[in-house]
Amino acid sequence: MIKFDQVRAMQCAKCRKDAVIWQRYSGLHLCRDHFIADLEKKAKREIRTHRWVESGDTIAIALSGGKDSGALLHFLARTFGERRDVDLLALTVDEGIAGYRDPGVAREIAERHDIPWHCVSFAEMLGTTTDQIVTQKGDTRSCTYCGVLRRHCLNAAARDLGATKLAVGMNLDDEAQSVLMNVLRGDATRLLSRQSPMAGVVPRIKPFAMVPEREVALYAYLTLAHFEEGACPYSSTALRGDVRTLLNDYALRHPAAKFALKNLGEELSGVCGTTGERLKVCEVCGEPYAGEHCRSCEVLREARGE
Numbered sequence: 523m524i525k526f527d528q529v530r531a532m533q534c535a536k537c538r539k540d541a542v543i544w545q546r547y548s549g550l551h552l553c554r555d556h557f558i559a560d561l562e563k564k565a566k567r568e569i570r571t572h573r574w575v576e577s578g579d580t581i582a583i584a585l586s587g588g589k590d591s592g593a594l595l596h597f598l599a600r601t602f603g604e605r606r607d608v609d610l611l612a613l614t615v616d617e618g619i620a621g622y623r624d625p626g627v628a629r630e631i632a633e634r635h636d637i638p639w640h641c642v643s644f645a646e647m648l649g650t651t652t653d654q655i656v657t658q659k660g661d662t663r664s665c666t667y668c669g670v671l672r673r674h675c676l677n678a679a680a681r682d683l684g685a686t687k688l689a690v691g692m693n694l695d696d697e698a699q700s701v702l703m704n705v706l707r708g709d710a711t712r713l714l715s716r717q718s719p720m721a722g723v724v725p726r727i728k729p730f731a732m733v734p735e736r737e738v739a740l741y742a743y744l745t746l747a748h749f750e751e752g753a754c755p756y757s758s759t760a761l762r763g764d765v766r767t768l769l770n771d772y773a774l775r776h777p778a779a780k781f782a783l784k785n786l787g788e789e790l791s792g793v794c795g796t797t798g799e800r801l802k803v804c805e806v807c808g809e810p811y812a813g814e815h816c817r818s819c820e821v822l823r824e825a826r827g828e
Contacts, residue, residue, distance in 0.1 A: 543740055547777040554744060561741050565597055565729040574687065574727040577607040582685035582724070583637070584676055585612040587628035589742035590691030592749040594730060597741075598689060599635040611683060615675045616643035617668055618651020619754065627750050634747065642679045644671060648822060656756060659824075664756040667821055674818035678809060680724040692728040695735035698783035699765045706765070714790055722809065734780065 532541040534553035541551035552560060569575055583598060585591045595612060602608045612632035616625050625641050632639035644651050652668045659667070680688045704713040730738055742749055757763060773779045803809070804816035 542744070543737065547781065558741065558744065561733055561737055562597060562601070564732050566601065568732050569727070569729050572727070574729070575602065575608060579686045580609040580611065580684055581687045581689050582611050582613045582680040582683060583689045584691065585614050585628045585632060585639070586623055587614070587625070587631060587750040589739050589749050589751070590693060590730065592631050592746050593738050593742040594689060594691040595631060595635060595637065596745045597729065599637060603635070610637050611685065612637050612639045613676065613679055613683065614639065614641040615672050615679070616641060617672060618644045618653055619756070620653055622752060622754055623750055627748065631746065631749065640679065640683060642675055644675065647675050647678065650822070652756070661756045665760040665762070668756070670817055670821045674807070674809060677724055681722065685724050688724045688726050690726055690728055691730060691738070693730045693733050693735045693738045694780050694784055695766070695769070697731050697787065698780035699762055699769060701783045701787035702769060703761055703765050713787070722803065731784065732781070
């Protein structure tokens with residue numbers, strides 16, 4: 523939860539209004555308007571740096587209804603909503619977790635921004651739900667199953683909707699955690715890999731990749747009327763939770779640590795990364811895959827106990 527009272531007594535470094543945030547890494551106190559401008563400037567710079575948005579693009583926004591995806595939709599609507607050469611649509615995946623992520627919240631966010639909303643589900647696309655998988659396999663690897671299958675559904679649905687880009691709400695904390703997780707696992711393949719254009723795979727864009735999670739949360743509080751705040755009931759068993767705690771504790775003493783990890787990941791993939799294997803089309807699900815087996819089908823069979 524953002525504690526506004528900790529910075530309210532301070533004045534913005536750029537004007538005399540009350541500050542709503544103190545950026546430890548920059549040393550700046552910022553008011554509401556200057557904070558929003560600063561965050562959007564970071565996101566726009568990331569888009570320009572990677573040349574993520576081009577004329578003629580149809581951008582599918584992965585919208586769960588939470589703070590990150592809701593904030594991302596708001597930002598993209600503000601930035602590209604009036605452009606005639608760029609189309610936006612919202613795409614929600616219902617993983618089938620009881621009491622978590624009401625699709626109606628995502629629909630409300632999309633409709634408030636006049637963006638077409640589409641919803642698909644594990645049940646209709648895969649014939650199962652995350653709850654059913656956990657019932658059969660336990661919750662030890664629930665995030666692995668859910669993550670792989672969610673990416674599968676997002677790509678398939680985005681492609682079917684004619685999207686040329688898939689925007690996801692990954693923030694700086696997510697990026698830094700992923701790099702550190704790959705280091706702790708000793709996963710050199712993922713650490714050194716980079717995204718390359720692949721037939722059948724909708725390219726992902728991450729405008730908030732240089733924005734700390736705390737700032738994305740504040741942006742959501744300041745710009746959205748409502749969003750989902752609950753945590754997934756199965757997330758407590760994930761490695762990411764342990765890495766998040768470790769990294770947040772370290773960043774309190776070293777505020778630039780998350781930026782350093784994110785930049786390290788990009789530098790390693792840029793210098794050492796491979797372009798990836800030649801893709802094949804899975805005869806079962808119709809999705810492209812690399813390696814010997816389709817990862818989505820493999821995970822789905824394992825989750826079903828087949």
